[in-house]
Amino acid sequence: MSDHSSHHHDTEPGVIAEPQTKAIWRTFVILSVLTAFEFLIAFTLHHGFLKTSIFVLMTIVKAFYIVGEFMHLKHEVKSLIWAIILPCIFVVWLLLALLMEGGFIFIAR
Amino acid sequence: MSATATTEAPVFDKKTWMGGVEPMKVSYGKLMMWFFLISDTFTFSALLVTYGLIRFSFQAYDPAIHGEFHFSNLYWPIPERVYEAVPFLHGIQLPLVFVGIMTFILIFSSVTMVLAVEAGHRMDKAAVEKYMLWTILGGLTFLGSQAWEWTHFIHGTDEGSVIREIVNGQWVERTIFGANLTENQYGPPAFADLFFFITGFHGTHVLSGVVLNILIFYRTSFGLYQRRGHYEMVEKVGLYWHFVDLVWVFVFTFFYLV
Numbered sequence: 001m002s003d004h005s006s007h008h009h010d011t012e013p014g015v016i017a018e019p020q021t022k023a024i025w026r027t028f029v030i031l032s033v034l035t036a037f038e039f040l041i042a043f044t045l046h047h048g049f050l051k052t053s054i055f056v057l058m059t060i061v062k063a064f065y066i067v068g069e070f071m072h073l074k075h076e077v078k079s080l081i082w083a084i085i086l087p088c089i090f091v092v093w094l095l096l097a098l099l100m101e102g103g104f105i106f107i108a109r
Numbered sequence: 110m111s112a113t114a115t116t117e118a119p120v121f122d123k124k125t126w127m128g129g130v131e132p133m134k135v136s137y138g139k140l141m142m143w144f145f146l147i148s149d150t151f152t153f154s155a156l157l158v159t160y161g162l163i164r165f166s167f168q169a170y171d172p173a174i175h176g177e178f179h180f181s182n183l184y185w186p187i188p189e190r191v192y193e194a195v196p197f198l199h200g201i202q203l204p205l206v207f208v209g210i211m212t213f214i215l216i217f218s219s220v221t222m223v224l225a226v227e228a229g230h231r232m233d234k235a236a237v238e239k240y241m242l243w244t245i246l247g248g249l250t251f252l253g254s255q256a257w258e259w260t261h262f263i264h265g266t267d268e269g270s271v272i273r274e275i276v277n278g279q280w281v282e283r284t285i286f287g288a289n290l291t292e293n294q295y296g297p298p299a300f301a302d303l304f305f306f307i308t309g310f311h312g313t314h315v316l317s318g319v320v321l322n323i324l325i326f327y328r329t330s331f332g333l334y335q336r337r338g339h340y341e342m343v344e345k346v347g348l349y350w351h352f353v354d355l356v357w358v359f360v361f362t363f364f365y366l367v
Contacts (some may be wrong), residue, residue, distance in 0.1 A: 059362040070351045080133040091154040102165025
């Protein structure tokens with residue numbers, strides 16, 4: 001947000017600039033369409049690998065738009081972006097490891 | 110050599126917030142909010158990964174083995190068959206419709222939050238107030254919806270489910286309605302436990318988000334940020350609010366859809 005926070009210094013006191021909301025509404029439309037698409041998939045495809053993969057992909061895309069646009073991370077410096085994304089990649093590893101573990105518990109029961 | 114040493118020393122000092130230069134080109138408060146959100150990400154990840162682990166350790170529903178789907182504690186339920194009730198439409202099966210409405214409410218309140226942040230950049234006090242109010246309204250509507258969903262989940266369906274259990278060495282059949290932490294008409298008790306913990310922990314975050322939003326609205330309307338010269342507090346609370354929305358996106362997928 002660093003580039004935005006300097007904006008109000010340019011404007012005269014008492015004068016309010018025009019809203020710049022195009023990108024916000026674009027992101028909203030993308031998120032809504034993706035959620036609607038998830039609903040469509042939920043009732044048209046049978047449970048299985050393909051359905052789960054589509055859901056996971058849609059979720060990651062939605063997360064990208066929320067974190068990138070709404071939380072403005074896309075416009076931050078690279079070091080901050082990586083400081084946020086790198087720790088999350090380790091979560092994926094934890095998820096995969098424990099899902100496999102859960103499968104083994106099922107076999108052992 | 111001494112000349113370079115004296116010119117380098119102030120440059121080093123400036124790499125701290127106190128000297129006026131911001132590491133990662135972001136204010137102290139915002140960076141700390143990001144680090145808090147990362148730690149919160151781990152907490153929610155732990156809950157959702159636990160859901161995955163426990164789900165994989167149970168029998169999955171398979172039409173070839175179990176026939177027509179009905180609630181049974183022998184296999185993990187299909188979420189869309191559990192969450193198919195909508196307020197004022199009693200007895201009509203509308204799978205995931207109410208959860209979908211809740212998702213849109215939260216996404217929309219995220220949009221109004223980002224509009225409030227945008228208005229803050231322009232020092233537009235009236236617009237910040239307006240959008241903060243919409244955001245608070247969205248948060249409260251979501252909490253109300255969640256309260257209804259919990260009530261329905263706890264009280265159960267009209268018919269209930271017949272479960273078989275061993276009592277004093279004998280198989281006994283019993284009809285149970287709804288779910289609590291030890292019994293669950295929809296499936297294994299662990300399913301209800303995870304529902305309460307995951308959506309409950311998220312709902313707690315929404316509640317604290319609404320409280321923070323009300324505080325920000327209050328301070329905006331009294332002109333505190335206008336006098337301060339910037340609306341950075343709106344941005345910081347906005348980060349938290351978007352995070353709550355982000356978590357719901359994951360809960361929606363991994364709890365309700367998959």
